[in-house]
Amino acid sequence: MIDSHIHLYQYDDIEKRINHWQEEGVERVVAVSNDLKSSYETLELKQKYPQFIYAGVGYHPEQKPMIEKEMHELSELIQTEKKHISLIGEVGLPYYTLHTLTENEQRQHMEQLQWWCEIAKLESLPLVLHAVHSQAEQALTILKQTPELKAHFHWLKAKRPVVEEIVTAGHYISFTPEICYRERDQILAQFVPLSQLLIETDGPWPYNGPFEHIETTPLLLVHIIQMLAEIKHEVKSKIFVETTENAKHLFGN
Numbered sequence: 001m002i003d004s005h006i007h008l009y010q011y012d013d014i015e016k017r018i019n020h021w022q023e024e025g026v027e028r029v030v031a032v033s034n035d036l037k038s039s040y041e042t043l044e045l046k047q048k049y050p051q052f053i054y055a056g057v058g059y060h061p062e063q064k065p066m067i068e069k070e071m072h073e074l075s076e077l078i079q080t081e082k083k084h085i086s087l088i089g090e091v092g093l094p095y096y097t098l099h100t101l102t103e104n105e106q107r108q109h110m111e112q113l114q115w116w117c118e119i120a121k122l123e124s125l126p127l128v129l130h131a132v133h134s135q136a137e138q139a140l141t142i143l144k145q146t147p148e149l150k151a152h153f154h155w156l157k158a159k160r161p162v163v164e165e166i167v168t169a170g171h172y173i174s175f176t177p178e179i180c181y182r183e184r185d186q187i188l189a190q191f192v193p194l195s196q197l198l199i200e201t202d203g204p205w206p207y208n209g210p211f212e213h214i215e216t217t218p219l220l221l222v223h224i225i226q227m228l229a230e231i232k233h234e235v236k237s238k239i240f241v242e243t244t245e246n247a248k249h250l251f252g253n
C-alpha cells in the first residue's frame, strides 16, 4: 500500500520508522512539502530512501502567499532537482485561514496556484492539491485552464456536483483515517470510482474517533482500506491493489 500524502519531514527517527512501515506492508509514501525549507528536507529524505519516497516540492496554501524570492527559489529548486521530484505539492487554495488574509492576498493565492499549474505542465508533474469545501470548485476552475494536468485532491471535502466534476476531469481523490468515523467522508467515497481513489494519512496530523491518542503514521492505512472495502462492497485485497496501482499511475512507477 502507498500513503499518498504525508509530511514525512515532520517525523523524527525516520530510518527506524521506515523499516518498520515496510515490514508492515507500506510500499511507498508520497512526501509533500509546505514551503522552501521543507522542500529541501523532503528532497534530502528522497536521497536517503529513493525507492520508498515520491518527493514533492510545494507551498501549503493555508499561510500567507509566497513572496517573490521564495517563488524564485522554489522554481530554481525544481529545475535543479527535477530528476528526484515526482509531484508538485502540497499547493492549492486557503480555506481555514481565509479570514486572516486580505483580498489582495486571496487573489495572490489564486495567481500562485495558476503559477504552480504552469510549472506542473512544464515539468509534466502531477499536482497535489489542498482545496477544500468551496475552494475545491475554485481550484477546479483554475485547473481547467491546463486540461492536460492531472491532480490529486487530497482529503477532499466538497459537494457532490463538484466531486463528480473532479472525477469526470480524471483527477484523483483520497481518503484519510477520518473516513472510519465521519459519515461525510463515507458518503463522498460512494461517488469516487475505485480507479480514481487514493489513501493517505496526511501524517503526522492527529485524528479523533478510534484514532484518538494514536500517533498518525502510514500504519493507519489498513483501517482506511477496511472502510473503503465496506463502502465499495469489495474485498480488502481489491482496494489494496487498486489504490496502490492508482498511486503508481499518478506518481510514477
Ligand SMILES: [Zn+2]
Residues within 6 Å of the ligand: 005, 007, 032, 090, 202
Ligand atoms: Zn498535508
